[in-house]
Structure formats: C-alpha cells, structure tokens
Amino acid sequence: MAKIELSFYPGCSSQKGATSSNYLVSAQTMCEELDITLNEIPDWNCCGASIGYGGGGELPRLTLSARNIALSEEHNAGQEIVSPCAACWLNTREAKERLNEDEKMMQDANTALAEGGLRFKGEVNVRHMVEVLVEDIGFDAIKDKVKKPLEGLKIAGYVGCQTNRPFGIAGESFENPQYLDKIVEAVGADSIPTFEKKVQCCGGALAFSEPEKSQEMIHGIIEAAYDNGADMIVTPCPLCQANVEIYQDQINETYGTKFDMPVVYYSTLMSVAFGRNAQDAALNGHIIKAKKLEEIASK
Amino acid sequence: MTEVIATNETILVVGGGISGMTAALEAAETGKKVVLVEKRPYVGGRVTQLYKYFPKLCHPTCGLEINQRRAKMNPNLTIITMAEVTDIKGEAGNYTATVKIAPRYINDNCTGCGDCGKAVEAEFDDEYNYGMGKRKGAYLPHRMAMPQQYVIDPAIIGTDDAQKAKDVCKVNAVDLDMQEETIEFNAGAVVWATGWQPYDANKIQPYGYDRFENVITSVEFERLADPTGPTGGKILRPSDGKEVKNVAFIQCAGSRDKNHLLHCSRICCMASLKQCTYPADDVDISVYYIDIRAIDRFEDFYQKVKAQENVSFIKSKVASIVKGEDDSPVLHGVDTEGYNRYANQHDLVVLAVGMEPSVDKESFPVDIVINEEGFIEPASENGGIFAAGCSSDALDVNRAVQHATGAALRAVQVINRVAGTEG
C-alpha cells in the first residue's frame, strides 16, 4: 500500500476534551495502520459549522474556511486537505467551490485574508476521511488489514446528512449510500442494508436550540436500529455521533423507551478490527459503552 | 453473407421503430429505395411494448399491422434486423455506411413454426416484458414480430440446448455457425431514427425503484396492463401478486430535473392519464404532478380522466418513498396547492419515467450537431443526415410520425438532387 500523506484539518470537536476527541484518537490509530500520515494544518480555525451562519453571514463564514485552505496551501503545499468531520469537510469544500465560482466573492475573501497576510488560491482538493478510505485505500485493502474480524456484530450504518449531501462520497447515492455497510462488512461484522434511517437528519446543531424537535428524529433513528436488530450504530460524523448517543437518557425519559444503543465511528471499528486495544480505539470515550467491541478488543 | 443493393440514390434509415418505419415506408411508397437498419431482432420499436395509445385508447399493434403489411408488400424496402450502423463516411448524396450485423442463428428458412422454442429448455428474462417474465433461449420476441423468425440467444450457443433447436428444425433454419458480419453500402441520405429509452429509474434514488418491489416504471405498467403481458393483463403487485387497489403515478420521474433529464419528456403526463384508465373503477388512483401538460385536444382527455371519480391529482413532486406495511410504498411530500403535507400509502407506485434519446453523443458514427439534452439538432451542418422522431425531441407517437414523414421528404430532396430530377 502506497504511503499517503495528507494535510489534516481535525476540527474543533475533535480536540482534547471536546465531544469527538475519541474520534480523533481512533482515526489516528486507523491512519497509523493504513500508513496514512496526517499533517495538521498549522493554526487552523473553526469552520463555522452548520450554525455559524446565524452569526456570521455569508462572506465572514466563507472567509473562515478560506483561511484554513490558505494556511494549508502555504504550509502543506501539494497535500490534499482531509477532515474527519462532516461539517468541517463540507464548509471547507463549499468555500473552495463557491469562491472559485464567484470571482467577486474570491476577491472579497482575499481582501479580508490580506488583513492577516494570507492568500487563498483554492486549488487544493478538500476531502473527507472516508473518501480517502473508499477511493484511495479500498474495501479490499481494509479487509486485508483485519486481524480480529468483528464476527457476530450487527451494525447499523448511519451516514447522516453532511457526509452525504450535497457532495456525497465516491459516487454514492444521496438516499442509499452503502460505503458504511461495506466498511462494516470489510471488518467482518454484519451490515444492515435495510436500515431505513441511514440518511435521516439527527437535527444537527438544532439539537441544542430545538431539542424536542431534534430528539424526536434521533428517537426514530435509534428505534429503527433496534427494529433492525442492530447491536450498535456506526457513523462517520462527530455531530451525528454525539446527538444520537448522548441524548438517549433524555429520550428514554420523554418516550418511555429503554434505549442503550452504542454509537461508534467507523474508525473505532477499524481500530479494533485491526487488532488495536480499547484505548487506541478510544472505546473509553463512549457514554454508552460498546461492550461487544470492548470484548473483542480485549481478546 | 447479407447482401444489400444500394446506391447513392438509396436512403438509409437507422432505427425501425415507429419513426424509422414511417420514414422508410413513406420514402419507399414514393418510389425511393430504402434500407432500414434495426438493432432489435424485429421492427416496430417501443410501441410494440405499449398496451394502448392515448388519447384514443386504441392498440399500437393495430397500426403496427398496417405498417408491417406496407413493409412486406413494398419491394423498395430492405430491412436488416439485429444490426447497428457503426460508421458513416462521406457527404450528402454520397455516404458509405458500415453496418455490423449480429448473428440471429436462424436463417430465412424459418417459418415461425415454434418447434425450436419448444425444444430449448434454457430461459431468460424477457426483454420484451422489461424483464418481468421469462422467454426461451430460442424465441419469437413477440407474437407480431416482424420478421416472423425466431432468434437464438447467443448465451445458449455451444450448449446442448442449441443443438436441440437445430435438431428439431425441419426446415433447416437453425444455423449455429452464423457469425457476426460487417457490411458496407452506399446511401445518398440518412434518416436517423433511433428513438428513445426509458430513463433509468435506478438513478432516481429517492423513489427507491432499486429497493422497493412495488415501485415500477410506466413502461413496465404497460406490460402489466397488456393481456399479452406477464400477468395476462391483470394489474398485480410484483411483491405478492395481490390485486392492486390503490395506485400512484409520479410524474416527471427523471424529467425536468437537472439531476436527471433536463428536458420535459412531453409524453409522460398523457401516458399517465392514459394509464389511469387501465385499472378498474374501484381502484383509487393518485397522480402526483408539477404541471399537467395536456396539449391541444389532449385537454379533452385530461378533463375526461379528471372527471373519473377514482382519480385525484396532487400538485407535488414526491419527495421520497419509504417502505410501509406489507411492502406498500409510502409517499412523502407536500401538496403545494395550499401546503398540505402527506404520507400516503399505495399498493403500487408507477414512475412516469422520462424519455432519454437513444443518441450516444460519444459514439455517434458521424459528426453532427447534438444538443445538451442529447437530441439531434435540425442543423444545416448535418448535411444529408436527418433526425426523425424522438432522436430530435421528446415526442408522442403522433408527432413522431409527423416528424418522420417530414424527415423522409428531406431525404428524398437529397436523393432527387443526386438523381438530377430537380431540373
């Protein structure tokens, strides 16, 4: 396998002590195993996420991402930008495309960036971590790396929104993307292709501002996972992971359910399947413990 | 070896559907020599797979019978089936066409008696019925197929089955050694009438054609309604064979959509209105539409269907389909006339799929002007090559025939110039 070197944009939530810090740990483990080198973009800033618009409008928001791209183009020249976070990837890629399409907007963004001595060229590719896995590594190569197949695990692949739309991964459909199922199969577990909520929105940032509305949707996602006999849910998105995992207590209170459904990252699965321990897979970072994974990891 | 006698006063018609047949027959009946090249093993094209025509609700095979009789009677017309034009060189009045002919493994001795079909055991998905139902490895594509000759599926060549077909044939019509051949001949003008194909419904992901058995396409629905179709004309659900009591039509499935076909396919509104008349009166029908494009006298038909008590119209592009109870599709969306949200369950959903021109810009055998939507433009740069029917635009049968008749004239003009009869 060819060594892959990428300009890495981890995003705020993956920082130490933040909601998806466990994602970063497992992603790094996974990359080690797959011989992917991640060169963090120096001094990166927040992408504005999906809610930044409410305070920042259009150009300031795009400029945030333009700054990250400019930094990457300057310091990690020649390397594609990769982010494990759906919102980070989407905002960065969107900014790149929007600014390239709109000359005036590009000029304005660069006028702003000039205040910090930066210049956006917008030539670099912006990719999601999963794209690298699917397009550059491939399912077969992932399969080959598996030391501890996750046999007997039934895992619902929850893709969510922003990893999937509007850009999508590797030509997959917006309505029925299958790459998570394929990863699940590659690591030796059973996928659930009939999981009908795989692209259902979890509420995203509105889980904070409109908790009832969002939790109604999250309830549906978890319920569908149970209905399909899932042992756990796997997702590629930090916000999806958090929203679907951490509100289960509150949802149980509201709906009288007894949800206790682990929600892990694909990188968690791969780290365990590649033979790494629970710590490297950051299994300790889950509120609802993925016990079956812990068992396999400890074998 | 297939022999074709053709000169630069011959008109080459590519495609033997209703447009190609029309162009070929109109020219031949005006005394011109015509060679018609058809990809399928039979002429007639897609209309042979339709149950009825709108707005008369008459049967396409009725006109097909007339056209086939015209073709059989006319010595000016040569038809080559299972053939594709791979190259065209030259200029108006002097073209050389290269035609690749696939082996039928059955020669002209065939009397259509059907013995080989009975002898062969292997079965295949029946393309005439869009894969619903099976046909034998030696088969007559459909009952009115012209030429009335069987075809042997290449997949059985080299098997015992093929030998059985050969052994049973009393008239020595089975030729298992038949090879693909490539021939060249001259033509003065070319009428391009390769028609259309139903837009690939698998690509319309929100509707789950690839995931839900009870979501079918409009062309498949024609076969279901046809007494000669796979269900004997009963409208049954693919999932469980139950009689359909509640059917939905989704308009613009793949049309008027930048994710699919940018153009309006013109025919789908009328086709769905027509299909509203297929089920019995006690079947509930919902038509989900953006605009009902009933042109000219078709308005009468629209009003007639609107007056049917079992039909309702919902101004809405359906957002998505999910699987409901009993494998019944549930349609989600918003009726935009007044903002009414719905989640409607139906026994069967019919996608009114769009018309995609069967004109492959990439592999087109000669340099002509093809527009963004894939239709051939009426450009003077095209020389002696003229589009007819749905190669030129999304057209209903009547308009396609009208257009093809005009295309025949343009070809005749070239031929007459060549023949020097214009002076």
Next chain:
Amino acid sequence: MSTNSQKYRNSFLKEVEANVEEGEWVKMCMQCGVCAGSCPLGKHWDHPPQEIFMMIRAGKRDEVLTSDSMWMCTSCYNCIARCPRGLPITHIMHGLAVYSKRLGLMPDNQPTAEFGQIFWDNLMKKGRVNELKMGLSMYFKDGFSQGIKNAMANQKLGQNMMKAKRMNAMEIMGGHGVKSPGDLAKIIKKAQEIEDGNIQDFS
C-alpha cells in the same frame, strides 16, 4: 402590508437577489415542492421553502422576513440534493434568516438564531469553538435562573461527557484557540465590512 403595487412584482424579489445569500436563485423555483417534502423538520415550518419562494414573488416582504420558518433549517441538504432546478435552498434559507436578523425583523427569542449568535461569538473569541463555554452560554441565554434550570436538566449528560473525557471543566479557563485570535478577528472584521457594504438599501 404589501400594497397592490408591490404584489406579484419584482421589488421584493430584487431585494432578495441583492441582499440574500444565493438570492438570485429564487426566481428559478417551479413550485414542485420537493424541498418542502424533503425537510426533516418540515412539519415545523409555517411556510416551507417553496412557499417562501412564492411569497417572495408575491411581494409578501413582511410575512417572509418576520417568519420563524427559515430558522428551522438543520442544514441537512436534502432539499439541495433533490431540487430539480438546482436551487441551493439550504443557503437561501440561511441567507433569508440572516437578512431578517440584519433588518431586525426576526422573531424574538428564536432559539436557533440565538444559538447561532452564541456559536459565532464563541468561535470568534479564540478562533475555535469552546464547547463548554458555548453550552453554558446557551443554557444561560435566557437569564441566570433559567440557566441553572437548564444546567440541572442536563447535569447527567454533562457528567457523562466528563467521564468519557469528551468535556473538560478546565476549558472554562481558556481552552483551545488559534495563535493570534486578533489577526483572525481582523480578517473576519474586514469580511464583515465588505459584506455590510454590499447590502443595498430597499427600505
């Protein structure tokens, strides 16, 4: 109130084109309603996107700009993925929301609008989001006593997160950030100025 002279005229549409993100797409809607049907929070919209587009064309400026609907967008991008005319509906909704906020027409106490501002202010402080502070700001946005209530209600969640090391009480002291938040602020301030300067006056 819109008068007859504004109804079904281009005045408001032109305003939207000039001042709203991706507003020039509004005229391209063909009222199929696929966006309205695709939105996960659809039932909570008083006016779904396609209807808002029609209202803009009908000149219903006040009704649109005082609406709560645009704030229902979760940025799921379903509408964009499905729109047959390729309208960037998510962005238009964001744009309309921000524009109504800019004009002060936004409904009071709109939670998502408030959260958006809190999020932005939070990220602008150090260039990266401080989740803890942001969460607290969100709890306390409606005053101290409501904040305590909210915090209590989410206490268990917070404890769980701390246990899982996905929330860090120390963040309150500072937390992550870019090296020079001032430089970033200068950049963004400039961007804001440019954006403000582009706004045309239609009042």
Next chain:
Amino acid sequence: MAEEKKMAGFVCTGCGIGERLDAGQLETTATRDGKMNTCVQHEMLCSKEGVQVIRDTIDNDGATHIMIAACSRRAKVEAFHFPEVAMTRANLREGVIWVRPDTDENKETTQEMADDYIRMACAEAKFSTKPTKSGEQELDKTIMVVGGGITGMTAAMEAAAAGYPVHLVEKGGALGGRIAEYYKVLPTRSPYAAPQESSIAEMAAAIEADDKIAVHLNSTLAQTSGAPGRFSVDVATESGSTSNFTCGAIVQATGFTPYDANKLPEFGYDKSADVVTNHELEALAKAANGGPIKRPSDGKEITSVAFVQNAGQCSDEEGKLAYFSGVTDLVSIKQAMYFKELNGDCDTTVLFNNLRTPGAAGEDFYRAGQEAMVLFSKGIVSEVVPGDSLTVKFKDLILNEDTEMDCDLVVLAVGMEPNSGPDPYYATEGEGAPEPGEEANPNAVPEISVDSILNLDYRQGTDLPQLKYGFNDSHFICFPYETRRTGIYAAGPVRRPMDIQQARDDAAGATMKAIQAAENAGKGMAAHPRAGDLSYPSFRKEGCTQCKRCTVECPFGAINEDEKRYPLFNEARCRRCGTCMGACPVRVISFENYSIDTVGQQIKNVEIPEEWDEKPRILVLACENDAYPALDQAAMNGVEINPWARVIPVRCLGSVSLSWITDSLNNGYDGIVLMGCQRGEDYQCHFVRGSAMANERMSKVGDTLQTLNLEPERVVVHEVAITDIERAPKLINDMAETVEKIGMSPFKF
C-alpha cells in the same frame, strides 16, 4: 379481353401441415372441387426451391391464377410475391392445424376444414383477375399549396427543393401570414434561450426567386375538381380575373384566427384598451420599433404586465375553446421577454394553471424566462378590473388565497381557431349530428357558416372533413396525415394548434404525402392504407339503379355522379376499402381481385353437410386489418377455434354485401359472425366509416332473418381489436354454442 385462365394449385406440407392433414386429399380437392388445372405438393413452399416451383409454373406453364395452400396470408408475404398473376391463399396453418387439437377424434373435422379452405381459395382464385392499371392515371407533379403563411411557404419551398413545381395560392396581398406581424418568434435551436427574428422575409424573397414556385396573391379557389394526379383548379383573384391550372396533389395550410377576446367580458377586453390579446401584443411590440412598448390607452411606457393564460381556452363554458392552443404558454414567456428587452425595468407576471411548455425546447424556454426574471404564479384569473391601473383578480393556488395585483397592461393568452372550410359531415357525423335516437336533420348547417376554401366539386362537400373543434386533423395516431380526401393534406394550425417550428415540420410532412400522392396517382396505385394496390372499383352500368348509396357511403368522398347520374369513381381518390361494393344493393360494383363473387363464391364452395350430420357451418367475415390478425395470433398461442367455422378475411367490414349474408343463410349456414373494428368517436376502422356503415346495414339483416323465419341470434356483429387474441376465437366458439342451443339451420339442401 378475357385471357385463357390457367389455374395452378400448390399445397405446402411443411410446418406440420403434412403430418396433420392428408395432403393427397387436399390436392384432390383442389383439382376435383377447386377445378385447378394442376396442383402440386411441396414440403416447404416458402423455401427458395418451393418458390421456384411456383415461379416455374408461372413462367413455363403459363399459370395465370394460383392458389397457395400453406400459412396465413399474413405470413411469408415476401416469398409469395407474384404480382403478375392472380393469387389466393388457403390458410391451413394458422387457420386450421394451429387452432385444432391434434387428436384422432378431431382428425376428420380438421381435414374437412382444410378441404373447405382449399375449395374457398380455389373459388376465389377463379373469380379474381390480376389487378392492372385502369389507364385513368395521370402524372402531374405539380403541388398546389393553399395559404401563404409560414406553413404554406415552407411547404412550397420543401416541394420545390424536392424538384416539384408549386402553385402557392394566398388570399391576402402578400406572403408571410401572421408571422409577418410578429415582433419575434420562439427560438428554433438549442438552448432555446431567447426570442429570435423570424426568417419570413428571407423566405418570401426565396420563394419569389424560385422559378419552380408560382405565387398567386389576392387569390381564392373558385373550384377544385378532379382527383390526385389530375386536379383542375380555377383561381379567382380579387380583381375578378380567373385562371386555371392543374396539379397532382394539394397541401392546405390556411392557418388560424385568434379567438375573439370580446367574448371574454370578465377580462375587460371590451372596456379597456390596455387589455390586449397575445396577437395584438405582437403588433404593439413591433410598433415600438426597438424602443419601449407603450400603453395603447395613453402611450405611457409600460412598467408592469400581467399575462392571463388560458383566456377563453381549456374551458367547458359555452363559446370558449375546449382545447389548449398548444403554444400560448410559450408565447407569453416570449412576450414577457420582449418587455425585459425593450422596457428595461418592467415587471412581467404570468398567471397560469398548468404551465404547458413541453419537450426539450419548452422546458429550456421556461427556464430562460425565469432567468430573465419573468414571474410565474399558479393562479386562476377571475376578473380584470379596468382603470388607470388595471387590477387583476385571481386565486393564487400555491398561497391558497384570493388576491389581486395591479399592472399597466394585461395580455390575454387567447387560443387559435382553425381556418377551415365548412365540414362536409357537420350534420351527419360532425358537431351538428343528431344525438343517438334523434332524427338526422338533413338541413343542419354549421352555426357559423364559413366560406369554402377548396371549393371541391365533390359529391360529399366542398372542403376537408373536420375531426373536432374545426381542426382538419387526422384521427389516426399512427397516421397523422390520413385525411378523408385523398391527395389533399392539411398542415399547420389548421390541422392542430402548433408553434412555428412544428408547423414547418408539419409542412414538410404534408408535402411528403402530397408528393407521394401525386406520384402514386400517376402509377394507378392506391394511397394508404392499401398503399400500392392496383385494384380499383368498376361497375356494371347496365345493372346500376342510380340509387347513389355508393356515392353517399364512400368514406372518402371519392365517388361523384356523372352527367347521367351514374357513379363516377375517381380511382385516384379511392382507397380501395370496398365500402361502395358493400353499399351497392344490386351488386354491380367490384374490384379485380375483390368482388361480390370472390367472396360469394368462397361462401358457396364450402361444403354444407346434411342437417343430420350435425356439423354446422359458421361463416366468419373478419376485417383483414384487425380481426384476422387477432385470429392469427390466437392460432400462434394455440387457442382453439371451433371446427365448424370458416373464416373469410374482408378488406373492411364496410365492404360486406348483404347478399353474402342472405346467400349464406339460404345456403344453410347456421351462424354468421362479422368482425370489424371499433366504431364511434374513437373509431379504429382504417377506412374511417366502414365499420360504422356495416353496422348500420346489418341492423337491417333482422328483416331478412324474419323473412326466412330464422332466429335473430344467427347473425352477430362484433367490434374486435387486434389485441382480442382470446376474445376473437371465443366469439366464434360462442356462435357454435348458440347454434347448438337453437338448432341447425333448416336451409340445408
């Protein structure tokens, strides 16, 4: 001059015929009963060798009449192609062995069936002659085009480009028609984004420069007589002078008239000068001369326009057009774009219900309109209130509210009404026809009497028959140019509402048909659907009673009456359906290969067993276009048909002579089944009225049955479609059951 008849029979034993039937006996039947001079068997008659046997018999032995007993006449047509002789076919495969079970107990009746079909085909051959040209034919390659608008101009240019001379007759003083009044036209090439200049002036110049095209301006047709290949046309000019020319075929492209908006008081057309029709807007735009379009009332520059779609169209209200005029939504988009071009900052709102902009061009142009900031609102307009500013009241269907808007100008998108002549069948089949049960009113005339356009001197009226709403469209989906006047083809909006591009394509199509009609008239060949047929109707003058039924019943108005009031067949107008033959009460009309005798003798030559044999005979007369192919397909499916049935294909049920029915009954047939195509509004009869005529005639069969003291259920008429593969055999089998119930005919001698 009657040639010596030399009759040769051929019996194929292939496809199982030899196994299932006693071919030797068939041969004997052909020679002994069928009076064939020779008869041979062949194991595969359609093979090269088999065909050669027939060819040799014709070439070497001088056979003039041949009888081929093999498969259906619909099969192996190319192989059995012997135009130099009279040929008949006995259908032993689809007609006998495929519809009868292969069991010993059925062997006898199956053989009887086959023997009968041999006898029938021999009799038919004996009474047929090889069709030849009558000598009436003339080749006149000139095409007359009536109407000098875009459609007619296109037709003229297309015909000339194909090498055919043209007479172009225009009522007005200049070529160009309505388009000459238009500011711009719809785009004709992808990406269909903006209105474009029309090419009408260049076309007019090209026509004037073309020496193949003679233009007659200020001219109308005083009389058109003759037939394809020999039309004679008297042209009258405004000044009163007349001239005459001949032509081979005619294209009628007389266009349309905009709907009269005065009939729409709710939209204030009669009250405000600022409410205009879409046609008037063209003039306003043209008059603006590149500057802003101004208001008619006060000359103010227009800043806002509302387009009211479907004004007076798509309506079931009295006086409004029931149909949609095809192009009026596109036209409004085009005109809204005029304002964007000429009036700068002008608001344009299109109030529509269903926006009908079909096809690739339509959808492209709709998007282009939106790009140009034309506003579209799904709304139904109820009223336009005049005033300094016009108020348009409407229901916004999306916002679900009754609302209104103000604007400077309202454009009513009114529809197109065809410029047709009077419908020859207005009072009998058309819109003035009586309801079922009502007495026909022979004096009914169209409410709005219009001038004739063609002034045909035809027995059945002066102009093209109309389909609906005054349009001269064809009723056939597969055959859009099949009008009921051979050699005369309508094109453009007189045929169907359409836009310019469609009209131009339509002009090309109609011209193609006209050229074809002229060419084939010259060869004596029939037009569609019996294209190429050389047979033609002739009649025995001495037997004719001048009852005029043939001239009245001909669906194509082909038959005139001569000075002595005998029928004048006008062969080139005839479509060879035989309806005249079926109509003739004295049986004097016949075709060479299709006559009272060719069918009558088949009926007579069926062996009718004695009553006590308990073998009934059922005569089936099946339309060769639909019912007969349905039976063929039933045979392919192995559907059983009763062994008592004897099927005779007929050209059209309209050609069925009552004498065949009476003769059959007198000869002892036990039942008769007639199978024709659907009649009525959505008729599927390929000869338009044939099936309906037959039905009318057969309603009188009851009298005959009564006279003979026979049960009425012995004769039935059915509408059969080509898809009635199960039903058609069942109808025959039902008759067998009926006969079993009511007993055998007493008329067996």
